[in-house]
Structure formats: C-alpha cells, structure tokens
Amino acid sequence: MNSRVVTRNTDSEAIKGTSKTNTMKVDSVHSRVGWHAEKPTGTHTGTVKIFLGRLNFLGGKLSGGFILINMQSLEVTDLVSPDKEKLENNLKGDNFFDTGRYTVARFDITKVNYPDPSDLRKVIISGTLNMHGIAKKISFKTGIQKNSATEFIAIADAAINRRDWNIATGNFKYNNFISPTITLHIILKAASTI
Numbered sequence: 001m002n003s004r005v006v007t008r009n010t011d012s013e014a015i016k017g018t019s020k021t022n023t024m025k026v027d028s029v030h031s032r033v034g035w036h037a038e039k040p041t042g043t044h045t046g047t048v049k050i051f052l053g054r055l056n057f058l059g060g061k062l063s064g065g066f067i068l069i070n071m072q073s074l075e076v077t078d079l080v081s082p083d084k085e086k087l088e089n090n091l092k093g094d095n096f097f098d099t100g101r102y103t104v105a106r107f108d109i110t111k112v113n114y115p116d117p118s119d120l121r122k123v124i125i126s127g128t129l130n131m132h133g134i135a136k137k138i139s140f141k142t143g144i145q146k147n148s149a150t151e152f153i154a155i156a157d158a159a160i161n162r163r164d165w166n167i168a169t170g171n172f173k174y175n176n177f178i179s180p181t182i183t184l185h186i187i188l189k190a191a192s193t194i
Helices: 083-092 172-177
Strands: 003-005 021-026 032-039 042-058 061-076 104-113 122-131 134-147 151-161 181-192
Touching: 021 061, 042 083, 042 104, 042 181, 061 083, 061 122, 061 134
Parallel strands: 003 134
Antiparallel strands: 021 042, 021 181, 032 042, 032 181, 042 061, 061 104, 104 122, 122 134, 134 151, 151 181
16 A cells, blocks of 8 residues: 655644543544545546544553544535536446445544654554445554644555456456556544544
8 A cells, every 4th residue: 555644843742651441532623534546638636524533542652443424415616507517427427436335435434553662752553444335454654743632634545446346346447448557645634432
C-alpha cells in the first residue's frame, strides 16, 4: 500500500505514558474523506462524508476505533452542472459503488504503530475497510496534528485499489481505462465525549 505521511508545523501536546483509557467522538462536520481518481483523459476529484465514529486511546495514544462513511454523500468537486450530476449518478450506480445497495462503508482501526518513539505525531494505522460488501485490510501513514485530552486531529493520504472491492470491474471499458488506484485524503477530527 503506497501512502505518504502528511505533517504540519503545528504544536503537538506531549503524551504521557499512562494506562488510562479514553474515547473520543469523531466530529462529522469537520472530518471528511476526499478522493482522487485518474483516467486517460484526465482526473476527477470529490468527497464523501463521515457521519459517525469513535476513536479509542490508551495512555494518551490512539489505539483503535472506527468510522462510518455515508456512500450516498459521494460528491464530485471538479465539475459543474450538468456534468457534475451525471458523473455523481454514474459513480453511485451499480457500475461503480452501487450506493443504493451499499449505503455505508466502515473502517475499523485494528492496530496503530508508532515507529519513532521520539516523534508521536507520525503513526501507521492498520485496519479493515468494509466497502461494497467486501472487507479488506489496509495500512497507511498518518500525521497527527493535535492530540490532547479533549481534542484529536489527524491527516493522512492513502491509496487503495478499487478492484479489491470489485468497483467498476464488471464493465470492460471502466475496468481497463480507469486507473485502479483511488487516492484518499483523510481529515479526521474528534473530541472527548466527557
């Protein structure tokens, strides 16, 4: 899985090594998933909305959680009407994500690796992405922008292969002329439930 970490020069609060557990609720208003796909004649970009999620912390460090994505919120951002709606309807149809049947995608965090103990802003998140009726394991590098007792912000870029979830594989033209790689740009914000 090819992905790259995104970091910024923002303040990150120190994390104390305790065994205290904590749960934060994902901020669905300010969290989002952007997507980027390529074809021979150009590229398309868009978004899908995160509508629910929880993040778990152990000793102040991210340890697990899940997010739910509303696939029916899929939006194209690089086109204007009527081409915008035409492509959105096509992507929501059964040639692609079939959002009428598979309305929700779910990502469960199964492991969080901190490869550099001296820099807790850089982590590798592993988990299971259940989309289009298929569950597959993915991993990607993540840059933690803020991690305090009350707020968490992280940004990541992850690349997935649409064929692993049988997206557009039933149509010869789509499967062979559209790049199998979909790049996701994830902004995840969460706040303490207390």
